[in-house]
Amino acid sequence: MNVMGIIFANDATLGALTANRTMASLPFGGRYRQVDFALSNLAGAGVRHVGIVTRHHYQSLIRHVGSGEEWGLELEEGGLEYLTPYASSSTDTYRGKLESIYSAMEFLKTGPEDELVVMIDSAILSNVDLQSVLASHVESGRDITIVTKAGIADGVKQLDLAVKLDDKGEIQDIAVDYQAPSDYLASMDIFVLSKKWLIRQVNEHIAHNLYHMDRDLVLGLWQKKAITINVYTFGGVAMFNESVGEYFHNSLSLADSYIRRDLFGSNHPVYTKVRDRVPSYYGANCSIDGCTVADGCMLEGQAYNSVLFRQVTIRPGAKVENCVIMNDTVVGEGAMLKNVILDKDVVVSPGTQLIGTVTNPIIIKRGERV
Amino acid sequence: MYFQKKRVIAMLLAGGQGSRLKVLTEKTAKPAVPFGGKYRIIDFPLSNCVNSGIDTVGILTQYQPLELNEYIGNGQPWGLNKTHSCAQVLPPYERHDKKSGWYKGTANAIYQNIDFIDRFQPDYVVVLSGDHIYKMDYAAMVNYHEQHCAACTIAVRDVPLKEASRFGILNTNPDNSIYEFEEKPKKPKSTNASMGIYVFNWDILRQFLIADEEDPNSANDFGKNIIPNLLGAGHKLMAYNFSGYWKDVGTIDSLWEANMELLGENPEFNIRGDERSKICARNNAHPSSYIDPASSISGSFVAEGCEIYGTVRHSIISLGCTVGEGAVVEDSVVMPGVTIEPGAIVRHAILGEDSRICRNAVVGGAFGPEDKKQISVTAKGAVLAENTVLLPGEML
Numbered sequence: 151m152n153v154m155g156i157i158f159a160n161d162a163t164l165g166a167l168t169a170n171r172t173m174a175s176l177p178f179g180g181r182y183r184q185v186d187f188a189l190s191n192l193a194g195a196g197v198r199h200v201g202i203v204t205r206h207h208y209q210s211l212i213r214h215v216g217s218g219e220e221w222g223l224e225l226e227e228g229g230l231e232y233l234t235p236y237a238s239s240s241t242d243t244y245r246g247k248l249e250s251i252y253s254a255m256e257f258l259k260t261g262p263e264d265e266l267v268v269m270i271d272s273a274i275l276s277n278v279d280l281q282s283v284l285a286s287h288v289e290s291g292r293d294i295t296i297v298t299k300a301g302i303a304d305g306v307k308q309l310d311l312a313v314k315l316d317d318k319g320e321i322q323d324i325a326v327d328y329q330a331p332s333d334y335l336a337s338m339d340i341f342v343l344s345k346k347w348l349i350r351q352v353n354e355h356i357a358h359n360l361y362h363m364d365r366d367l368v369l370g371l372w373q374k375k376a377i378t379i380n381v382y383t384f385g386g387v388a389m390f391n392e393s394v395g396e397y398f399h400n401s402l403s404l405a406d407s408y409i410r411r412d413l414f415g416s417n418h419p420v421y422t423k424v425r426d427r428v429p430s431y432y433g434a435n436c437s438i439d440g441c442t443v444a445d446g447c448m449l450e451g452q453a454y455n456s457v458l459f460r461q462v463t464i465r466p467g468a469k470v471e472n473c474v475i476m477n478d479t480v481v482g483e484g485a486m487l488k489n490v491i492l493d494k495d496v497v498v499s500p501g502t503q504l505i506g507t508v509t510n511p512i513i514i515k516r517g518e519r520v
Numbered sequence: 521m522y523f524q525k526k527r528v529i530a531m532l533l534a535g536g537q538g539s540r541l542k543v544l545t546e547k548t549a550k551p552a553v554p555f556g557g558k559y560r561i562i563d564f565p566l567s568n569c570v571n572s573g574i575d576t577v578g579i580l581t582q583y584q585p586l587e588l589n590e591y592i593g594n595g596q597p598w599g600l601n602k603t604h605s606c607a608q609v610l611p612p613y614e615r616h617d618k619k620s621g622w623y624k625g626t627a628n629a630i631y632q633n634i635d636f637i638d639r640f641q642p643d644y645v646v647v648l649s650g651d652h653i654y655k656m657d658y659a660a661m662v663n664y665h666e667q668h669c670a671a672c673t674i675a676v677r678d679v680p681l682k683e684a685s686r687f688g689i690l691n692t693n694p695d696n697s698i699y700e701f702e703e704k705p706k707k708p709k710s711t712n713a714s715m716g717i718y719v720f721n722w723d724i725l726r727q728f729l730i731a732d733e734e735d736p737n738s739a740n741d742f743g744k745n746i747i748p749n750l751l752g753a754g755h756k757l758m759a760y761n762f763s764g765y766w767k768d769v770g771t772i773d774s775l776w777e778a779n780m781e782l783l784g785e786n787p788e789f790n791i792r793g794d795e796r797s798k799i800c801a802r803n804n805a806h807p808s809s810y811i812d813p814a815s816s817i818s819g820s821f822v823a824e825g826c827e828i829y830g831t832v833r834h835s836i837i838s839l840g841c842t843v844g845e846g847a848v849v850e851d852s853v854v855m856p857g858v859t860i861e862p863g864a865i866v867r868h869a870i871l872g873e874d875s876r877i878c879r880n881a882v883v884g885g886a887f888g889p890e891d892k893k894q895i896s897v898t899a900k901g902a903v904l905a906e907n908t909v910l911l912p913g914e915m916l
Contacts, residue, residue: 180808181824219596407827410810419805424597426800428791429557429823429836430809439813445558445824446792457808 151284152265154228154345155192156254157185158247159204159211160273164394166513167493172204174272175211176391177476177494179404179413180444180459183214184391186422187275187413192268193221194418195280199228199265201257203250205235220421231257246361251352258349267348269363271339275389275400278340279417283382287342290380295342296368298381299388302336305329307390311337311364313381321379324372326365335381337364338388387412398491398511401457401474404442427460435466451481465500472508476516490514524604526576526640528662530569531633533626534562534650535582540771543899543915544872549581551650552588553775554855554873556782556791557823557838559801560591561769563598564655565648566607567799570598572658574646575605578636580629582612582622597802610636625740631729637722645725647718647742653778653789654766655797656717661760665719671755672725672747674698675717675762687713688743690759698757701747712759715766718742724755765789776870776895779836779853783819804856806839814845823856830860844879852884861906868912869896875916878906885912 159175162168168176174185185202192200200223204211217223218230233254235244244250247269251258258267266287268280278297287295296313303312312330314323325334341363351367360366371377387409389400403409414420427446432438437452446461451468459477464470467484474491481487482500489506492498493516502520506512514520538550545553551562562579569577577600581588588609594600595607610633612622623629630637630647637645644665646658656675665673676690684705690712691700702708728746732738738745750757765788767778781788791799806825811817817832825840830847837843837854844862852866857874860866864877869884875898877883883904884896894913898904902916910916 404808405810407810410807414807420807421805424803426597426798426803428799429821429838431792432817432820432822432832433785434819436818438811438817439815441811442808443811443822444808448792454813 151288152262153195153197153199153268153284154258154261154265155188155197155200155268155270156233156251156258157188157192157200157202158250158269158271158339159185159202159208160271161205162207163273163392164397166515167394167397167491168207170516171207171210172272173391174202174204175208175214176397177459178275178391178397178401180442180457181425182420182422183211184275185211185215185272186420187277188270188272189215189218189221189223190418190420191270191276191278191280193223193421194277195268195284197268197280198223198225199261201231201233201254203233203244203247203254205244205250208232208234214423216423220423228261233257244361246366247363248352248355248367249361251348252356252361255349255352258345261345263346265345267341267343267345269339269341269343273391274338274340275391275413276338276384276386277413277416277418277420278338278384278386280340283340283342286382287380292378292380293343293347294368294377295380295382297338297340297342297384298335299338299384300335301332302388302390303330303332303334305331309334309336310339311368313337313379315381319381321372321381324369326362326369335383336390338384386416389413394491394511394513395509398474398489398508401442402455402472404457405440405455410442425460430458433466436464451483459494468498472511474511493517496520523639523641526642528574528644528646528658529576529578529637529640529642530565530574530646530648530658531578531580531630531637532562532565532569532648532650533629534579534588535585535623535629536649536651537583538651538770541775542772543897543902544772544775544870545584547584547587547900548873549584549588549650550770552591553769554838555653555769555775556779557821557836558856559799561653562588562592562650563799563801564653565650566592566598566600568654568656568658568797569646569648570600570800571797572656572660572662574658575600575602576640576642577607578610578633579607579650580610580623580633582629585609585611591802593802598800608636625738625745626742627729627732627738627746628740630725631733631740634726634729637726642722645720645722647720649716651768651770652716652766653769654715654762654764655793655799656762656764656766657797658717658719661717662719664760665758668697668758669756670697670719670758671721672750673719673758673760674747675715676712676759677715677762677766678711679713681708681711684708684711684713688716690714692759696759696761698751698759701743701751703743712761714743715762717762719760724750728753772870772895772897773893776853776868776893779870780834780851782821782836783834804839812845815843830862847877864904868894869898869910871898872900872902874900875902875904877904878908880907881905881909883910887912 160173312334430447433450600607
């Protein structure tokens, strides 16, 4: 089976956290960027031909992913390509996935004609076995496979794409941008389809000024009975990091061993860029409880129920609780932080107190001194 | 094929058995023994090379090379996989003229790889051993060697007089030139111990390696043969003083000590250091560690991929280890992939890779009143059964 992957770096929806980065390059889980999960899912399935579609603020993404060697994508043929708006066409930035694929048509056309395409987003994190998704797609003989997750739809969260199945497992309803009730399955924004079919559909849609993957291609064709859909239901952990609240909640939920083991090890390891930091040092009087801790930290104070990224320093007498603290941030002596997301390279002065709420954590921007 | 000419290349002697590390090197070459939570011993000389601007390294392997070869791979973790750089593993091989086979000694190992070195037409060859823990700028040593127009420069460190007879001792003139080399002298005349780090002019070393190979009585060893022969021939040999941290980790005691010396607020060996002297290691894609509310950790290093539910004091917990609830680990080196089950107690121990200490088992204990340390050691993959005891100083 010949397979290529297209990763969408996604629009930023996390306010200050994504002011200068894509959703793909948002740090997660102590040592990762969100795109690592999509890249590792593809690498885990042996996909060696991957394009990353990105439209703005992609500098940090390129710095992180580089040539893709951590994911086995540093190749002469195939390998990794960045599909930026100005790479091949004169179009403005993309309005939708179909338009971005249209402008990356040259990339799509490289490689064997009979390739299957895996389209995957970077804001929904999972450790999914794409081999099994691909096998399900081939077996179904349908035009497209949508990977979905039960238990996400709750009548409140607005889902990009939701499907409802009948008793026989066939699609009863499809909805787009919908606060779907709990009997709907949420799309994980992972699709499998044949390259030939995709190219044909993209050309058709763009010719008619249609560019929205979920609304125009999936829902539109389904309503016209012009598409056959295979729904794959994923049983593992899927983290929908589509708002600050979800990102914060999902980050802290790594303290749950079931979630941790599923996300980091159920099918394959999650690879990321190597940083070669020393192991984290726990000082003589530190107290670290219920925390996810990466490499290179210097921990001399107290941390509870928090995520500590690489090279974080917690000075003596400092106390952090329910915090997400990104790379190289320093929390000074005696500072007290609760429900705070600290971006990279932040310096918290000694004695500072910051208290957010669980639903509305305080965000301190990259490089700030507070 | 085109090979870029190099001013300096390094040859790393990594073939030793390391028999004094006992069960730890039964299946692993000494340079591949884990150290400091996420490193292996060979990471130190390899990273030193890269940090010193040496981008061509020949690695001479012989004993149990599988794991070591796999670890070095194409040299990518150290940035040695580029167009004009390499980390080349050089195992012994067979040659038409029978001047080949197992490496007979350190000098013979280099002799058998003259062709490899000649490709790069180096001015200088740095010869290193793969069993020392230290950070050193070899470029400064090469410059010193060049400035003094020496044929060979040997790095030395000052050791206490009572320990000097354990080392190769270099006796020097006031200008730091060497007039005598004594291997493990009974009555040492100086305290300048050789660190096993040499810089040679390649054209001179090449000549002496060939001559040494012709001598049937030679042990084909740098310390015993090449250095005395160079001195005998009237060549200029210089001593290069190094005062930073350096540790031969050839024994269980010294390996344990070197790990312990990484700990503390002001450690004897500060492994954190700055970017320019960073030690690189092959990465294994472990997730961040999880530190449970039931745990208590103090004065310790914990690497990635660990789950800590128990008590850890003054210890090194390496990549991918689990310390169960109620378990206690003190003054110990826990190598990668070890599981310490709930209720187990580990004191003054080195637990080999992937070993398992089952529930309520006890490893080691307090040191006795005598000076001699009694480190308990488990071999790679060893399992200590539930409720059993591994006494201080015992090996499993």
